[in-house]
Amino acid sequence: ERAAEEAAGRDYMRTLDEVKSKSKNRLVLASWDYESNITAYNEEKLLQLSLEIAEEEKESWKETMSYLWHEFEDQDLKRMFQKYSQLGTSALPEDLNQRLIQAVNNMQATYAKATICDYKDRTKCDLHVEPDVTDIFAKSEDPEELKHAWLEWHKAAGAASKGNFTEYVLMENEAAKLNGYDTVAEWWLSEYEMTNEDQFATLWNQVKPLYEQIHAYVRGRLRAKYGEDVVSKKGPIPAHLLGNIWAQTWNNIEKFTRPYPEKPDVDVTAALIAQNYTPLKMFQAADEFFKSLNLSGVPDLFWDRSIIEKPNDGRDLVCHASAWDFFDGEDFRIKQCTTITSEFFTTTHHEMGHIQYYLQYKDQPVVYREGANAGFHEAVGDVIALSVATPKHLRVVGLLEDGPDDLESNINQQFKMGLEKIVFLPFAYLLDLFRYSVFRGITAPRDYNCHFWQLRESLQGVEPPAPRTENDFDPAAKYHVSANVEYMRYYVSYIIQFQFHRALCQLAGEYTPNDPSQLLSNCDIYRSQAAGKALGNMLQMGSSKPWPEAMEVLTGQRNMDASGVLEYFAPLHEWLKMENERTGEFIGWEPSTVQYC
Numbered sequence: 118e119r120a121a122e123e124a125a126g127r128d129y130m131r132t133l134d135e136v137k138s139k140s141k142n143r144l145v146l147a148s149w150d151y152e153s154n155i156t157a158y159n160e161e162k163l164l165q166l167s168l169e170i171a172e173e174e175k176e177s178w179k180e181t182m183s184y185l186w187h188e189f190e191d192q193d194l195k196r197m198f199q200k201y202s203q204l205g206t207s208a209l210p211e212d213l214n215q216r217l218i219q220a221v222n223n224m225q226a227t228y229a230k231a232t233i234c235d236y237k238d239r240t241k242c243d244l245h246v247e248p249d250v251t252d253i254f255a256k257s258e259d260p261e262e263l264k265h266a267w268l269e270w271h272k273a274a275g276a277a278s279k280g281n282f283t284e285y286v287l288m289e290n291e292a293a294k295l296n297g298y299d300t301v302a303e304w305w306l307s308e309y310e311m312t313n314e315d316q317f318a319t320l321w322n323q324v325k326p327l328y329e330q331i332h333a334y335v336r337g338r339l340r341a342k343y344g345e346d347v348v349s350k351k352g353p354i355p356a357h358l359l360g361n362i363w364a365q366t367w368n369n370i371e372k373f374t375r376p377y378p379e380k381p382d383v384d385v386t387a388a389l390i391a392q393n394y395t396p397l398k399m400f401q402a403a404d405e406f407f408k409s410l411n412l413s414g415v416p417d418l419f420w421d422r423s424i425i426e427k428p429n430d431g432r433d434l435v436c437h438a439s440a441w442d443f444f445d446g447e448d449f450r451i452k453q454c455t456t457i458t459s460e461f462f463t464t465t466h467h468e469m470g471h472i473q474y475y476l477q478y479k480d481q482p483v484v485y486r487e488g489a490n491a492g493f494h495e496a497v498g499d500v501i502a503l504s505v506a507t508p509k510h511l512r513v514v515g516l517l518e519d520g521p522d523d524l525e526s527n528i529n530q531q532f533k534m535g536l537e538k539i540v541f542l543p544f545a546y547l548l549d550l551f552r553y554s555v556f557r558g559i560t561a562p563r564d565y566n567c568h569f570w571q572l573r574e575s576l577q578g579v580e581p582p583a584p585r586t587e588n589d590f591d592p593a594a595k596y597h598v599s600a601n602v603e604y605m606r607y608y609v610s611y612i613i614q615f616q617f618h619r620a621l622c623q624l625a626g627e628y629t630p631n632d633p634s635q636l637l638s639n640c641d642i643y644r645s646q647a648a649g650k651a652l653g654n655m656l657q658m659g660s661s662k663p664w665p666e667a668m669e670v671l672t673g674q675r676n677m678d679a680s681g682v683l684e685y686f687a688p689l690h691e692w693l694k695m696e697n698e699r700t701g702e703f704i705g706w707e708p709s710t711v712q713y714c
């Protein structure tokens with residue numbers, strides 16, 4: 118009867134978990150080999166193994182579905198069966214699965230191998246996105262050089278992948294239907310236990326007024342620098358002037374836009390270089406922060422097997438930073454082409470946050486070794502980085518000499534964080550609004566680029582540096598589009614990380630709501646055992662419970678909302694409104710005059 122059936126199901130689940138651990142380990146090892154050394158041999162090995170494991174998964178799926186798990190009383194056992202009932206892309210017939218894997222591998226390889234020619238020395242044509250194009254956007258203040266790099270990169274990495282992307286959409290949508298979803302959009306939304314994107318729209322409405330203020334202020338400062346012919350009074354901001362090839366974060370233009378330029382600059386890049394930081398030292402600093410919270414340090418294997426600098430043997434590899442779980446409870450790695458910049462200091466903490474999550478849930482059944490939702494996984498490292506980025510913490514670790522702690526310095530600091538966090542929200546939101554519309558067939562291939570730029574203009578208030586046509590495919594110039602990595606996870610992360618930060622800061626005694634002497638943006642949870650304990654308790658859950666339960670364990674709230682972001686940036690918001698009022702800056706943007714549809 119049912120009790121016996123559940124007991125059999127429990128035994129079966131234990132065996133299945135063991136089998137899954139082995140096959141996931143094999144697949145991750147082959148993926149690691151391919152992404153850290155892109156060769157035809159490694160690609161073929163990954164393809165063959167992927168197809169072999171897909172067939173194994175089809176077989177075990179039949180057995181899984183032979184249990185009456187919907188009737189089970191044990192909710193935890195039922196949750197495990199429910200997760201294994203999702204076959205993913207292995208549900209595809211082998212030939213379609215092969216076409217899908219090849220389409221994505223082709224886009225990944227195109228992106229990894231894409232190079233552009235230098236603006237001044239047109240014979241130098243070996244510039245990759247990391248570190249070369251990234252450095253140009255971090256340093257150049259020449260609009261023509263920036264326009265050149267922007268156009269060349271979008272041609273080399275974007276347009277080149279339009280065909281493969283169209284093929285990928287067809288196959289991935291087929292897999293979605295075989296998993297019970299109308300399109301990939303609903304499949305991706307189910308990760309957040311949502312059936313549509315209304316909640317994401319609500320979050321955007323909460324933060325949009327703050328974004329419009331910082332957008333208007335930055336446009337004013339860029340206009341002052343580059344002149345009204347380059348940056349208009351009321352139009353969108355040209356995307357190539359914002360310090361980042363994707364205009365997703367604007368921290369690289371902080372040095373000439375900050376509110377109080379006469380206040381000492383908090384230049385972390387200069388400090389890292391002056392103190393002879395190496396990539397290893399950056400990773401050790403992040404590891405030390407987690408240990409200060411009484412959380413786990415990384416195992417020795419991590420230091421032996423990670424790749425933390427771009428190999429200089431001329432190989433092709435995926436440089437985009439990533440953290441890896443090999444599902445054997447021991448092997449955890451990061452692959453990152455680190456350079457000594459404040460951006461990479463932040464990214465290092467971001468990636469070490471992924472590793473910490475892996476370490477905290479490594480004793481869960483394999484099926485639960487995930488974030489409560491994908492946004493949680495992206496938020497862990499960023500929460501730590503919010504503490505690390507405070508001038509207070511940078512002084513504690515000797516990265517920064519003493520400086521003033523007055524209102525102007527706080528506004529400068531919040532502005533610096535705003536260029537990283539507030540500015541990022543519309544970018545992350547629109548990237549998957551674009552892909553949702555593609556998966557749903559609302560955006561056809563002949564409209565891809567036009568619809569992408571309509572979203573870029575309407576949500577982000579940026580425009581391309583030159584006219585665009587449908588021979589372009591600018592979305593694929595962004596890694597996650599070429600690598601089939603869902604992106605709403607970052608939008609969720611940049612909202613919930615402030616809810617997490619607020620809860621942890623209160624536990625650490627670093628923050629009291631409505632106490633202006635303890636700004637949330639000045640909180641540093643370093644060495645707080647109480648904060649570490651609460652964070653660890655949430656991380657250990659993995660995906661064993663629905664994400665609102667994990668959220669509640671840490672914050673007492675079951676929903677995600679922008680109250681954390683708005684509380685953190687309240688002083689800056691007030692300052693921006695006054696400053697834009699004072700200068701008479703137009704808030705928002707009128708339609709672009711650049712032809713892109």
Ligand SMILES: C=C(C[SeH])C(=O)N1CCC[C@H]1C(=O)O
Binds near residue numbers: 438439464467607
């Ligand atoms: C660092 C990673 C690897 Se999960 C990343 O892709 N991030 C972190 C911030 C947003 C997003 C991006 O670079 O676009």
Ligand SMILES: [Zn+2]
Binds near residue numbers: 467468471494
């Ligand atoms: Zn990440």
